[in-house]
Amino acid sequence: MAGVAGGNDFQWCFSQVKGAIDEDVADADIISTVEFNYSGELLATGDKGGRVVIFQHEQESKNRPHLRGEYNVYSTFQSHEPEFDYLKSLEIEEKINKIRWLPQQNAAHFLLSTNDKTIKLWKISERDKRAEGYNLKDEDGRLRDPFRITSLRVPVLMPMDLMVEASPRRIFANAHTYHINSISVNSDHETYLSADDLRINLWHLEITDRSFNIVDIKPANMEELTEVITAAECHPHQCNVFVYSSSKGTIRLCDMRSAALCDRHSKFFEEPEDPSSRSFFSEIISSISDVKFSHSGRYMMTRDYLSVKVWDLNMENRPVETYQVHEYLRSKLCSLYENDCIFDKFECCWNGSDSAIMTGSYNNFFRMFDRNTRRDITLEASRESSKPRATLKPRKVSTGGKRKKDEISVDSLDFNKKILHTAWHPKDNVIAVAATNNLYIFQDKIN
Amino acid sequence: MFPKGTKRKFSDSGEEPVSSGDQVPVAPSVAARTLTSSYSLQRQSLLDMSLIKLQLCHMLVEPNLCRSVLIANTVRQIQEEMTQDGTWQIMTQALAAAQCPADRLVATEVLCRQTDAAAQAGQSPKPFSVVGLEEGYHAEEVVMEGDVETEVTMSTLSPVSPQLSSASYLAGPFGMGPCWEEEEEDGECEEDEEEDSEECASESEEGDRDHLSAESRTGEQVFGTFEIKHPAPPPDPALEELFSDVDPSYYDLDTVLTGMQSAPKMGPYDLLESLSSHGPTALSSSSSCRSDLNELDHIMEIIVGS
Numbered sequence: 001m002a003g004v005a006g007g008n009d010f011q012w013c014f015s016q017v018k019g020a021i022d023e024d025v026a027d028a029d030i031i032s033t034v035e036f037n038y039s040g041e042l043l044a045t046g047d048k049g050g051r052v053v054i055f056q057h058e059q060e061s062k063n064r065p066h067l068r069g070e071y072n073v074y075s076t077f078q079s080h081e082p083e084f085d086y087l088k089s090l091e092i093e094e095k096i097n098k099i100r101w102l103p104q105q106n107a108a109h110f111l112l113s114t115n116d117k118t119i120k121l122w123k124i125s126e127r128d129k130r131a132e133g134y135n136l137k138d139e140d141g142r143l144r145d146p147f148r149i150t151s152l153r154v155p156v157l158m159p160m161d162l163m164v165e166a167s168p169r170r171i172f173a174n175a176h177t178y179h180i181n182s183i184s185v186n187s188d189h190e191t192y193l194s195a196d197d198l199r200i201n202l203w204h205l206e207i208t209d210r211s212f213n214i215v216d217i218k219p220a221n222m223e224e225l226t227e228v229i230t231a232a233e234c235h236p237h238q239c240n241v242f243v244y245s246s247s248k249g250t251i252r253l254c255d256m257r258s259a260a261l262c263d264r265h266s267k268f269f270e271e272p273e274d275p276s277s278r279s280f281f282s283e284i285i286s287s288i289s290d291v292k293f294s295h296s297g298r299y300m301m302t303r304d305y306l307s308v309k310v311w312d313l314n315m316e317n318r319p320v321e322t323y324q325v326h327e328y329l330r331s332k333l334c335s336l337y338e339n340d341c342i343f344d345k346f347e348c349c350w351n352g353s354d355s356a357i358m359t360g361s362y363n364n365f366f367r368m369f370d371r372n373t374r375r376d377i378t379l380e381a382s383r384e385s386s387k388p389r390a391t392l393k394p395r396k397v398s399t400g401g402k403r404k405k406d407e408i409s410v411d412s413l414d415f416n417k418k419i420l421h422t423a424w425h426p427k428d429n430v431i432a433v434a435a436t437n438n439l440y441i442f443q444d445k446i447n
Numbered sequence: 448m449f450p451k452g453t454k455r456k457f458s459d460s461g462e463e464p465v466s467s468g469d470q471v472p473v474a475p476s477v478a479a480r481t482l483t484s485s486y487s488l489q490r491q492s493l494l495d496m497s498l499i500k501l502q503l504c505h506m507l508v509e510p511n512l513c514r515s516v517l518i519a520n521t522v523r524q525i526q527e528e529m530t531q532d533g534t535w536q537i538m539t540q541a542l543a544a545a546q547c548p549a550d551r552l553v554a555t556e557v558l559c560r561q562t563d564a565a566a567q568a569g570q571s572p573k574p575f576s577v578v579g580l581e582e583g584y585h586a587e588e589v590v591m592e593g594d595v596e597t598e599v600t601m602s603t604l605s606p607v608s609p610q611l612s613s614a615s616y617l618a619g620p621f622g623m624g625p626c627w628e629e630e631e632e633d634g635e636c637e638e639d640e641e642e643d644s645e646e647c648a649s650e651s652e653e654g655d656r657d658h659l660s661a662e663s664r665t666g667e668q669v670f671g672t673f674e675i676k677h678p679a680p681p682p683d684p685a686l687e688e689l690f691s692d693v694d695p696s697y698y699d700l701d702t703v704l705t706g707m708q709s710a711p712k713m714g715p716y717d718l719l720e721s722l723s724s725h726g727p728t729a730l731s732s733s734s735s736c737r738s739d740l741n742e743l744d745h746i747m748e749i750i751v752g753s
Contacts, residue, residue, distance in 0.1 A: 090509055116509075175751045178512055197512040201751065211751055226520055228513045247513055280493055280524055284517045334489070338496060343514050 011445045012379060013391045015430070016070055018045075018055070019438035021383065031434035033421055037101040037109065040425040043071055043432055044111060045439055046096025050080035052113055052166075054124060068430065068443050075124050077166040080115040092117050098183050100192070102205075110169070112192060116179040119194055121170035121205065127163045131155040175201050175211045182232045188239040195232035198225075200244060202256070214262045215244060215254065230288050230345075237297045241266075245302060249286030253313065269311055271318045281333040281342065289345035294354040295426075301357055303348040306330060308359050308369070323369045323376065326361045328399045328410050341415050351424045360419025363408065364435045365395055381419060381433045381440040391445060487534060490525055497522045 020029065028049025035044050043055040056074035083092040093116055102110040108125040133155045137143050178196035185192045193214070194201050200215035215232075219225050228247045235241035240256045252265035273282065285305035293300045294310075299320070302309050306327060309319035325346075329336060336342040341362075348359040360366045361378070369376045378395045385392055398407035421434040429444035497518050504515045529535040 093509070174747075177747060179509075213751060225516060228516050230513060247517055280490070280521055283520055283524070287513070287517060334493065337493075340500075343511075343517070 011391045012377075012429075012431075012442050013389050013445045014386050014440070015068070015389075015443045016441040017383070017386050017438055018053075018071075018073075018441075025437045029437040031421060031437060031439060032095050032097065033099050034423040034432050034434045034439065035099045035101060035111075036423050036425055036432070037111075038103050038426060040427050040430070042074065042101070042109060043423070043441075044099045044101065045432075045434065046079065046099050046113055047437075048093075048095040050078055050082070050094030050096060050115065052077055052079045052096060052099065052111075052122070054109075068428070071441055075164040075166050077122070079113045079120060079122065079168075080118065083117070085117075097180055100183050100185050102185055103189055105189075112183050112185065114180050114183050114194065117173070117176055119172040119180070119183060119203075120168050121172070122166050123169045124164060124166045127165060128160060129157045130160045132158045170205065170208050172203055172208050172211070175203075181230060182244075184232060184234040184242070186234045186239050187237055191239075193232060193234060193242060195229050195244060197228040200229065200232050200242075200262075212260070214256065214260070216261065216263060231291045233291055233293055233300075235297055236293050236295060243291055243293070243300060245288035245291040247287040248283060249288055249304060251288065251291060251300070251302060251311070267313070267316050269316045269319075271309070277330075279333065281337060284337070284342055285333065290347040292348060292350060294350050295352065296354055299354065301348055301350065303346050303359055305342060305344075305346075308348050308357060310357070310371070321371060323357070323367075325359055325367050326365075326397070328397055332410065336415075339415065341418075344418055344420065346418075346420050347422065349422055349424045351429070352426045356424075358422050358424055358431065360422055360433070362415050362418050363413040364417040364419055365397075366419045366422055366433055379442075381435040381438070381442075386440075389445070392442065490529070494522065494525045494529075497525070 019031075026049075028047060028051075030048045031045050032048055033044075033046040036042070037044070041057050043057075045053050045055075047053075052075075053073060054075045055071035057071050058069040060069045079096060080094040082094045084090075085092055095115055096113050097116065098112075098114050100112045102112070102121075104110075108123050111122050111124070113120055113122060132139065133153050135144070135149060135152055135155075136146070172194070176194065176196040176199070178198050180194055180196050182195040183192060190206075191202055191204050194203065194211075195215075198216065198218040199213055201211040202214050203211040215229070217227065217229060226248075230245050230247055232242060232244035235243075241253060242256070242262075243251055243253045245251045249270065251269040253267035253269070254262035255266045256262060258264075258266065273286075288302045288304050290303040291300060298313060300311050300313060302311065302319075303325075306329060307325055308323045310321040310323075312320045333342060346360050348357060350357055355372055356368055356370050358366060358368045364381045365378050366381065367376060367378050378397070379392045380395050393406075396404075396407045397413070398404060398409050403409050417435065419433055419435055423432045425431065431442050433440045433442065500518050501515065501522070504510050504518065526535065529538070
């Protein structure tokens with residue numbers, strides 16, 4: 001697969017944008033998660049209003065083979081509703097925190113979606129035929145008088161307009177005291193894990209009334225709480241292995257074969273702190289907001305506030321690669337702490353071949369790093385650069401005193417335009433970038 | 448956004464310990480003297496900002512545990528550093544001795560007073576319970592905004608809401624000069640404050656009365672990890688009776704405060720937990736509240752099947 005940055009061989013260009021154009025963004029429309037399915041044919045988004053929208057990739061048109069197909073709406077459904085917890089007098093937000101697809105096993109598609117407290121398994125199935133010619137009832141459904149039936153016929157399947165139905169097949173509730181931040185489907189395709197701030201549970205997809213608690217970091221005395229779980233993921237191939245990250249910048253790899261309760265890790269990943277750059281914000285910016293295994297299963301990537309780190313699972317004492325996402329913000333940490341931006345949780349993702357990684361930043365910028373060439377690029381998801389097949393121009397933030405033309409100064413960045421969620425197609429160079437309430441789809445230019 | 452290094456118009460809070468050296472019984476340590484005033488000013492403003500954030504965090508319907516933990520850890524870090532270089536002790540002593548500076552944020556004073564008490568007792572300040580602290584902060588802040596001059600009156604208050612900006616917090620202590628002074632002089636102001644805080648809190652909490660009795664012991668619980676040398680004033684029985692029939696369970700903040708009352712030794716994250724995991728329990732004895740929480744935990748485990 002081609003690399004990320006410019007040059008003669010590869011460029012990113014605009015493909016589509018989904019979502020309203022209004023300046024006035026309804027809170028419920030803010031996209032909170034984006035995920036391709038295993039084949040890349042389907043792209044799911046969840047929003048703060050509890051809705052899931054699934055886009056499907058249309059086949060390339062035979063007339064215009066130089067274009068990739070487009071993603072069009074396939075199904076929309078309300079996954080979660082706001083709930084009121086009467087025991088605690090708290091309203092439970094309907095915001096979809098994560099969506100994870102299950103591998104496809106038959107004609108239907110399955111995905112898990114979760115809000116703060118409840119995980120749901122949804123089945124999305126197509127119906128494009130209906131039976132006609134029943135014996136016992138008319139076409140409009142009325143029962144026929146049995147005495148009037150003089151002959152029997154076999155119902156015939158007739159085509160009908162495609163209907164995509166989403167139905168909740170399982171509801172996994174009441175297992176999390178704290179807010180669920182991650183779900184991850186295991187490679188055995190039978191189990192999955194869900195993680196909240198202090199605990200991780202293991203579920204079987206068929207069983208909704210119980211789950212196993214496999215990690216519990218809640219201290220006996222909550223006064224001693226200094227660290228929370230921020231993300232968790234199952235290993236892509238080893239169904240007994242999973243990792244979870246913490247607010248102190250550490251990652252623990254656990255093996256479920258070693259004990260029922262995986263409070264003791266098998267591996268502990270932490271980079272020693274650089275004493276020269278220590279500040280009061282050091283811990284906050286070291287808090288890991290996302291952890292993702294590479295497709296190969298050899299590496300994992302973590303995102304903290306200012307950087308993305310790639311870790312070799314065989315080396316615990318430091319990452320093998322570190323990429324600075326927006327180092328120019330280091331001198332602004334106090335302001336970012338004041339306006340709470342320092343707590344923003346950015347996600348990160350791998351491309352299909354693990355040769356490149358992508359993550360978001362502010363001002364609707366997102367960054368890609370090529371692990372082989374060590375080149376990086378900053379692109380912007382904006383309406384201005386949204387002409388069909390328009391090549392995206394690399395952006396640059398000026399850090400020094402002199403601002404070159406086309407550069408943007410740090411103080412001009414819009415910190416309300418943050419790209420927290422991005423996804424990379426598992427096979428092709430197609431990416432989905434969520435910018436507040438808009439979903440941008442970019443693809444490489446086929447030369 | 449403001450560029451780093453901008454000084455706020457404090458009345459030299461960072462330099463206070465040095466300038467009021469003549470009033471401070473203990474000479475500032477060498478370390479404190481060598482600290483640049485801009486650094487300690489920044490550190491102070493960071494501390495104040497963090498305490499406000501913790502306050503706001505806990506006023507949310509659904510507190511974000513991760514954020515609370517990170518902010519609390521930051522506050523602890525600052526406190527540790529200030530303790531190490533002696534600034535902490537200097538500041539508390541300076542504040543105790545001096546007039547209350549108009550711009551001093553209440554939270555810092557609250558911190559200092561208790562540390563001062565601990566210092567007088569010959570003990571080093573223990574790592575403070577952040578949530579507990581900010582509960583007390585809340586109570587004190589409520590007092591600030593009320594009309595403390597008048598005796599037991601239902602003062603009009605701006606309701607304590609998450610929308611409170613830093614500015615309003617800063618403004619609070621401006622009006623408090625006389626009160627602190629009063630308190631220093633005759634020690635009775637505190638009792639008035641507590642009573643007023645009971646009423647003011649009730650005003651601001653939309654009629655939530657039942658934490659009044661909690662408020663009266665707020666002083667104790669807030670500084671639970673410190674040794675408290677001046678005891679909190681006893682609750683006013685008349686006020687308690689007046690507001691005893693209001694159902695406390697409806698209001699979020701009450702969960703925290705009833706939790707506090709029921710289990711006085713609960714630390715900050717017990718309160719966090721009570722917000723996130725357990726319902727608002729009716730006012731009950733500390734042991735039954737504890738057992739309720741344990742029961743809920745037990746039930747949760749059964750449901751989860753672990």
